[in-house]
Amino acid sequence: MGRLMTLATCSLNQWAMDFTGNKDRIIESIKRAKAAGATLRVGPELEITGYGCLDHFLEGDIFLHCWEMLAQIMKDPSCQDIICDVGMPVRHRNVRPKQFLANDGNYREMRYFTPWSKERYTEDYYLEQTAREITGQRVVPFGDAIISTLDTAFAAETCEELFTSNAPHIHQGLNGCEIFTNSSGSHFEIRKIMTRLTLMTEATRLSKGIYLYANQKGCDGDRLYYDGCSMIIVNGKCVAQGSQFGLDDVEVITATVDIEEVRSARFAPSRGLQAQTQEPYPRIEADIALSEPKSGPSPMDLGPSEPVSIKAHSPPEEIALCPALWLWDYLRRVSAAGFFIPLSGGIDSCATSVIVFSMCRLIHSAIHSDDTHPDTREQVIADCRRLCAKDENWLPSSPQEISGCLFHTCFMGTVNSSGETRSRAKRLAKDIGAYHTDLNIDTVVNALTTLFSTVTSFTPRFKVRGGTPAENLALQNIQARLRMVVAYLWAQLLPTVRQRPGGGSLLVLGSANVDEQLRGYLTKYDCSSADINPIGGISKTDLKAFIAYAAKAFDLPVLEEFLSATPTAELEPITETYVQSDEADMGMTYAELSVFGRLRKVSKLGPWGMYQRLLYTWGKPVPQDSDSEKPDAGAGGQPSTSREQQTNAAAHETPESAHLIQGRGLSPREIRDKVLRFFHFFQINRHKATILPPGLHLEEYSPEDNRYDLRPFVYPSIWRSWQARKIDEHVEQLEAKKAS
Incomplete structure (x- = not known):
């Protein structure tokens, strides 16, 4: 020695x-x-x-x-x-x-x-x-x-x-x-x-x-x-x-x-x-x-x-830990009365709510675990009692008890909402212990649309009832924006309703994921407008993997229903032949959005460069022994080998979007259409990125304009641009070569 x-x-x-x-x-x-x-x-x-x-x-x-x-x-x-x-x-x-x-x-x-x-x-x-x-x-x-x-x-x-x-x-x-x-x-x-x-x-x-x-x-x-x-x-x-x-x-x-x-x-x-x-x-x-x-x-x-x-940690574990601890640090610094979220019954607000529940689990574990350092336990207990407005002898008996003090959820339904989403939201709130309210905002929506019709003598209609795209979009947006107004009213007054001492309001949580923000698939100043957004830097693919993990790790079987449900905004009437779908509305899948986001930001590619890259990846035939469109099993948090081997291997895993680019057999024209469609919506919705609520940075391709992704918010039309013409010429050359 x-x-x-x-x-x-x-x-x-x-x-x-x-x-x-x-x-x-x-x-x-x-x-x-x-x-x-x-x-x-x-x-x-x-x-x-x-x-x-x-x-x-x-x-x-x-x-x-x-x-x-x-x-x-x-x-x-x-x-x-x-x-x-x-x-x-x-x-x-x-x-x-x-x-x-x-x-x-x-x-x-x-x-x-x-x-x-x-x-x-x-x-x-x-x-x-x-x-x-x-x-x-x-x-x-x-x-x-x-x-x-x-x-x-x-x-x-x-x-x-x-x-x-x-x-x-x-x-x-x-x-x-x-x-x-x-x-x-x-x-x-x-x-x-x-x-x-x-x-x-x-x-x-x-x-x-x-x-x-x-x-x-x-x-x-x-x-x-x-x-x-x-x-x-x-x-x-x-x-x-x-x-x-x-x-x-x-x-x-x-x-x-x-x-x-x-x-x-x-x-x-x-x-x-x-x-x-x-x-x-x-x-x-x-x-x-x-x-x-x-x-x-x-x-x-x-x-x-x-x-x-x-x-x-594996990626789902990272999502269970990092945003939860960020929320706890944020809450104990600003000393708010807790959190509030409009719980829609969809996977994004579900994931945000489960992250808050993960925060409560971590707090409860730190208080009761023998492995916690005494100084840490003392600090967590003091913060928990202060924020939950409890006396000096109180200790939480479960994570749900903490959640019941700090977390508030609300289902804001309309005539376009389904019973399934309302039921999922109510059962999830019960399982995680949140203080839940359930209401309809149809009377408020009708009051505003009636006001507009009275002033203009024009009654807007949804597209399924013969309305124009502008009418259809306006009728959807008014529902979404009113939910934001209701959210802040509830957040300010619920602590008073519950007779919480000390006053203060709740922090409103946003639930727009990084892919929706990238595409601009959100209403400006709707529920995406919030005080902070814990999932603003997480892709839809990773959120689904997190929910699959949490269903088992947190003993929340109701989460399986969120995974199997079709993502929908529920802002349009449901008919026998039409149910609104997020991916159909966007014109692209969430997995495709992850690819576009990474190529645009991480690989620093514009329309031409992205088209060229995808031409040699998406243009390849799908391998016969590959199932590239399915989510990565490892990223879904499924058990495999030993715990240590699983977590270390999972840390190297790439999201589903990386598997997606391994081969799809698309034609040059199909790739051209997808690339230009993405840049069209990215550019026309870029102004929305300037008002995004502060979101936890977790992903390399975050479009957050105020700090991370500094881009113009006024662009010329991509369809008439030099980049589009260059792509079009290349597609025509490849098609002519193939025809000959």
């Missing part, structure tokens, strides 16, 4: 601008690290401020408060005799330097920070007075350097640097750095976790070394959710992994490592040659040995930590 040391990393649920709370959670993590015998503690990126401060980073106050909080951390008696990597923004030469900047998708770091382009270089940083009074120092080194202790050397990366092609740890390792830290603010997306875990393990698989990864956890005030999953990796093997998701605001993981294992693994002539040709890094000397803790158990008593299997 060589030289042993215990290292700690953590996941913290930091709130943007919550300086005192963030500071307290940092100090608690340091206490836990020291109690485990750690001599180095790593925290998430920008942990003093929270990552999601956005334009608050432009304010001078934020830097003042950071130094005030850092001073309190440095003075705290429990934070002595340990090296701590604490994240916060600083000003240097009147700019905010950061080496590599995340500046795409959800991130705008170039708006707040300035790239530090001086590699392997340090200069003097003049300390703020609050720090000078504690340390007695006037200046400290600032820049790109390696910190040398008496027994090893370590250096820091931040979140984005792990994802870059020429990551700093490569060159730092060749310069003798043995421990790499990564303070991260990496947001969650469905199926993203294995990408991140692979990058972390590969970071030390080739170059060897010890990698400490810390990540933010929770919703810090924006559309993103950070899923934690901190890790410690030695020579490409994971020796400690924190939880992905969870209700704990502070999670610390530690591992005892043998630094001699790194040195032995690095001994190779070819690597030695590369190390000799590296330009040297500046070194900052720290007169401390990481292998000699002054508190906690001795590493010699613990022994080296053994490798562990990396764990990841």
Whole structure:
């Protein structure tokens, strides 16, 4: 056994601008690290401020408060005799330097920070007075350097640097750095976790070394959710992994490592040659040995930590966990009286409701499970009692009891609603314990249509009764928009009706999935207009897989009926020959929409590029041994092998849309029609994306205009565009070639 040391990393649920709370959670993590015998503690990126401060980073106050909080951390008696990597923004030469900047998708770091382009270089940083009074120092080194202790050397990366092609740890390792830290603010997306875990393990698989990864956890005030999953990796093997998701605001993981294992693994002539040709890094000397803790158990008593299997959740489990925890963080921050949703009996509002029930399940489990950390249990109980308006002795006996306090559903029927949807909504609300109301809004709809007819002397009709498309659409939209008005009235007054103390209204939840938003298949300012939308970043395919999973995992057999029902808005009259269908109305399937969305956003393809791509995928014959149109069994959450193997394999699965492009045998003209039809509706409905309620970002092809997908909302007609003519010419050439 060589030289042993215990290292700690953590996941913290930091709130943007919550300086005192963030500071307290940092100090608690340091206490836990020291109690485990750690001599180095790593925290998430920008942990003093929270990552999601956005334009608050432009304010001078934020830097003042950071130094005030850092001073309190440095003075705290429990934070002595340990090296701590604490994240916060600083000003240097009147700019905010950061080496590599995340500046795409959800991130705008170039708006707040300035790239530090001086590699392997340090200069003097003049300390703020609050720090000078504690340390007695006037200046400290600032820049790109390696910190040398008496027994090893370590250096820091931040979140984005792990994802870059020429990551700093490569060159730092060749310069003798043995421990790499990564303070991260990496947001969650469905199926993203294995990408991140692979990058972390590969970071030390080739170059060897010890990698400490810390990540933010929770919703810090924006559309993103950070899923934690901190890790410690030695020579490409994971020796400690924190939880992905969870209700704990502070999670610390530690591992005892043998630094001699790194040195032995690095001994190779070819690597030695590369190390000799590296330009040297500046070194900052720290007169401390990481292998000699002054508190906690001795590493010699613990022994080296053994490798562990990396764990990841399946996509349905991710949907059950991430939006639920996002909702809980959101609710306890704004202190609303709970949630309200118009429960239509369809799968989207059903999925949203089941996610709220999943939140209640997680809260109940945290309160009653023996595995919950005592501090976490105490915090969850306090939050639950406060939000449910209960006394200090109350504990929920079931998830349904929590749901009955916090969750409110309402079926808003019309003459066009079916008994099946009304029944499904009522039974689901009962099974999950929600406070449910059932009503019809026909009188309100009739009042408005009568008003219009009285003023204009024109009576609009549905298309099945001889009306024009404009009349038909207007009569559908008025029903949808009135449901939004009713929803907000109910959300504001139900707490009063139920005599909930403290006042406050309910947060209205939206239930438009990412595919409907992409296609614009929603009424502007209808029930899609809400305070927040938990499923705004989830595809219809993944929602169906989640419902299939939840039917068994949550013991909700009524969910099977939602899966088998035809998706319908129920805004038109039902006749013997006509029942409204979402996919028929849209002119495309939800699975096709997922393909269009991924090719447009992720693959960055316009109409011509998308047509070309699909020509060589959808144009291929359907393989005889393939069933590409059916949902992926794994994504549906069906049990297969062992639990660990199932979840890790499922994390690599792709949604049904990926299987859909493997071959359909479509003609070039059929592909042309589908592509141009998609872009037609995407473009004419683009204005709807500008008013979408804040939705949890979970999918790479989200059309959310206010932050993630910045596009014009006025377009020329796609049918008369140059792109369409180019596609048409190509189709005609292929058809002529085939005919000859």
